[in-house]
Amino acid sequence: MKIILKNITKTFPSRSRRVHTPVTAVDHFSFEIPDGQLIGLLGPSGCGKSTTLNMICGLETPTEGQIFFGDQDVTSLPPENRGVGMVFQNYALYPHLTVLQNILFPLQNLKGKNKLSKQEMLNRAQEAARLVQIQELMDRKPGELSGGQQQRVAIARALVKMPHVLLLDEPLSNLDARLRLQTREEIRKIQKATKITTVFVTHDQEEAMSISDCIVVMKDGLVQQTGKPQQVYDDPCNLFVARFLGTPQINVFKGFSKDGGIYLNDQKILSAKNLPDQELYIGIRPEGFILREDGPLSCQLSGIEVMGRDISVVSTHPACENQAIRSIISAENKVDLSSSVVHFALKPGKVFLFDRATDARIPADLA
């Protein structure tokens, strides 16, 4: 099912007794989610992710704009008539019911032509359980399950109604690191198998990048950028997006362009064609550094962090906005820890320029 968000805005009255300015949680958001895709809605706390999801499922009504499922305008349709399955951060299973009873629950209140026979309900529950691989656990109570298993039951409960659209709001945040990884891979597999159009909300950029066909990066209710995860990482439209995607974070320096060169203080680190002289933010991805004795960027060496296949060289530079510069290089490189200075050459494709006043990306031909 294709989902179209047409210029949707959601404004809430202020919660504060002293300040009466309304809060714009989502600001003129337009987007088309193609049928069968998994979209990651991504951004820091309070940027409007959950409000967007709640408008798609019908728990909130947009103040402005329209939502379409396929050709149908669902903007004022109640949630139960939208054919949407929803999974929240706290799985909210009924503790006194077995896994099977929990999965069956949404089917028991179906009315009219949607009403199912007992056998049909059982078949559906077993199919949903098979998809999330919990067939062995059907007689257990939620208290007898691990967090990951409980979350899978919650997903089965959302799938059992055969929704056209699956909405997942931070579904992995209650799981430990290992289970998070495993469960996110499972969600991806289930989504691929069922081909249900899915919107996945998270503030974890790595999680969103790893499972989404397309990501939407939001800030303060406004969409900053949309695109395939790798495309957005490689071509961020502004400093916020560049900073938000990638671990370790992009290294940001204050610098300037002059006479075809990009400078940090008096060090010319790259050449740039057709760029007017101006002050800049210069973002360098951690993987954009090359250790080289005659490299043009000299930094104070603080130490190294061993990461296995790679090492992270930690250094400082007076023009750098980050507390420490983190450059990821292959562990085959030998870093002379007795030296106080480390020299880098840079990979031009991993260096981005931003306007100092607006944070917008400045296109540049670097070498």
Ligand SMILES: Nc1ncnc2c1ncn2[C@@H]1O[C@H](COP(=O)(O)OP(=O)(O)OP(=O)(O)O)[C@@H](O)[C@H]1O
């Ligand atoms: N019912 C409400 N009344 C007033 N303000 C609200 C309401 N719901 C959300 N907001 C405000 O709207 C903004 C967006 O909230 P929302 O929950 O959509 O953000 P989020 O990105 O999902 O955040 P988080 O990651 O913390 O869940 C926030 O400033 C929030 O305080």
